[in-house]
Amino acid sequence: MERIGFVGTGLMGHGMAANILGAGYPLAVVAHRNRAPVEDLRSRGASEVPDLAALARASDIVHICAPGSPQVETVVDVLADHMVEGGVIVDCSTSNPVSTEALAAKLSARGLHMADAPLGGTPVQAEAGELAAMVGATEDVFARIEPVIATWAKSIVRIGGPGAGHKMKLLNNFLAMGYGALYAEALALAEKSGVGTAMFDSVIRGSRMDCGFYQTFMGYAVDGNRQAHKFTLTNALKDMTYLAAMADGAGVANPVQCAIKNSFAMAVNTGGDGPEDYVPHLVDFVARANGIARD
Template sequence: MEKIGFVGVGLMGHGMASNLLAAGHPLTVIAHRNRGPVEDLVGKGASEAGSLEELAQASDIVHICAPGSPQVEAIVEVLLAHMAKGGVVVDCSTSNPVSTEMLAGKTEAAGLHWADAPLGGTPAQAETGELSAMVGANAETFARVEPVIATWAKAIVRIGDPGAGHKMKLLNNFLSLGYGAIYAEALAMAEKSGVGTEMFDRVIRGSRMDCGFYQTFMGYAVEGNREAHKFTLTNALKDMRYLTAMADGAGVANPVQGAVKNSLAMAVNTGGDGREDYVPHLVDFVAKANGITR
């Protein structure tokens, strides 16, 4: 069994790491701010590394779940200096594809291999091993990491070479976050026009406009469950900034995506920048901007 290192056992990483352990992979983890997930995994049989260098030396394949490209770049610099030749770096973060392609080149030059494998799904699906993975890797590396990824993902698609997975992930997030921006604006109009949130939901739920993202978004907007979809507004805005750079690099006009980014920026810049300010809470910030009290 491949020896796995895992950097970033947070909301998504804890469940992924648990499934790697359950499949029999020797697992090494490292703590950051929150020791709870690390202690849980150690209790299940994982080893805790005292440093990133130690984790690199103990691992054949290292998974990274980090907030964004600056953090991934810093982690990879250490891994390249300390992993044994032939190892694989798997970046499960939502990263900037420009950075990803640069890191993939540096990784191969160091005698290691690269796969970007960003995630689709929720923390609950991470715990049950039912995430999706959009993988960017060469064919040989993909063949090696696919059975490892299959311990935590139900749907695995190789999009193309390194960087392709992160490009697809940003497009995926554009759709979901676009829905969120539209839902928040539609609900503000529903409230101010007298239709109301509950009536709006009564009509849309179960219709052709319904979907899984709609249901988790409305889990907060209608039912008040603050943890219905635990993806922060700050990370959402970061992803849309990365997509803006991707569009600029491809020479694509992206006015709709610009509007989605600005909706998120408005929320983050008016108080939605906390660690527990999640995407469905966008409905509150759009409502407040329109003089609506929720």
């Protein structure tokens, strides 16, 4: 079987790695200061290596779950120096497609392969092996990595060549973050106009305007559950910044996306930059900007 390496066993990566192990693949993880997920994976049979160079030498296929392109580029630079020819690096982060395409060309010149498989879903779905994967890879590389991805994803779609998966993920997040920005402004207006959050929710919930994203967003806005949707405001802003670059590269006017990006920029730049400041908390920042005190 292919030997799998994993970089980034955090909220999403831990569940993914556990499912790879559960399917019988040999798995190596790199040492990390966050010991809990590493120790859990070791207890399931994973091997721990001291650094990225050792991980590269121990792996045929390496998964990366990182915050964004700068971190991915740093990891790939090290892996590329130590992987055996024919190795595959799979970036499961939400990254800048321009960077992904450049990395793919760089790796190809060294006899290595780049694929992108950004995720759709939650940490709960990662643990259950029920994520969605939007894959950018050549056909032959996709055929090789698909069985591994199938251990942690229920839905797998090859979008196109390297970088195409990241383009699709940014489009997906454009819609999701757009919902968040709309909901936050609608709730501010509901409060200031006298309709109120509870009444607004009673009308929208169960209507044609309802959806899964609405329900997790309102899990905080209505019920006060800070853990209802664990995707940070900083990641939302990062993704919308990448999407703006993607639109610029394609020569597409994107005024709506610019407004969405600015909503999240306002939140991040006025205090919403912590590791537990999540997308539904945008409602607080929009309310505060409009002089509304939320309980």
